[in-house]
Amino acid sequence: MGRQLSPHPTAGFTLIEVVVVVAVLSVLAIGASLATVTRDRPPGDHRVFTQTFERAEALAMGARHKQGLLVNSQGIARFSMQDGVWAPLGQTRNWRGSVRVRSDLRQQGARDPNIVILPNGEVSMFEVRFGRPSSDQTRCAHDGFTGLICD
Numbered sequence: 001m002g003r004q005l006s007p008h009p010t011a012g013f014t015l016i017e018v019v020v021v022v023a024v025l026s027v028l029a030i031g032a033s034l035a036t037v038t039r040d041r042p043p044g045d046h047r048v049f050t051q052t053f054e055r056a057e058a059l060a061m062g063a064r065h066k067q068g069l070l071v072n073s074q075g076i077a078r079f080s081m082q083d084g085v086w087a088p089l090g091q092t093r094n095w096r097g098s099v100r101v102r103s104d105l106r107q108q109g110a111r112d113p114n115i116v117i118l119p120n121g122e123v124s125m126f127e128v129r130f131g132r133p134s135s136d137q138t139r140c141a142h143d144g145f146t147g148l149i150c151d
Helices: 017-040 045-063
Strands: 066-070 073-083 086-095 100-104 115-119 127-129 138-140
Touching: 017 086, 017 127, 045 066, 045 073, 045 138, 066 100
Parallel strands: none
Antiparallel strands: 066 073, 066 115, 073 086, 100 127, 127 138
16 A cells, blocks of 8 residues: 555655755855955955065065165055166055054155165164054064064
């Protein structure tokens, strides 16, 4: 007449197996969305400064040409000394937040760098502060000898 149902079915998934699969997929989805959000966000001002400084430093020592950075409250620009004149390299990159700079160099002109990197690795002294004074700030400084320090 009809098939009888077995008291212990052998096909299908248990509730525990389904819960474990849903949990694993949830963790993977959250991880993927966090990775996408972090990758799409532009780097912070201090990171842009650090990358630009390191690129200029490597170029100065590798190409044996004096390099310079013009850092002010609006943005950062790279320069290279060519035939005794500072020539811009690319566009000025604007800051997203508040930036203040102190340098031991006296600029001759408005478009002269206030941070200079020599081919022998020497760097003019400077201090750059990122963020508002009343909030958490990041500070990058160079004393001319020990290298770039950001804290």
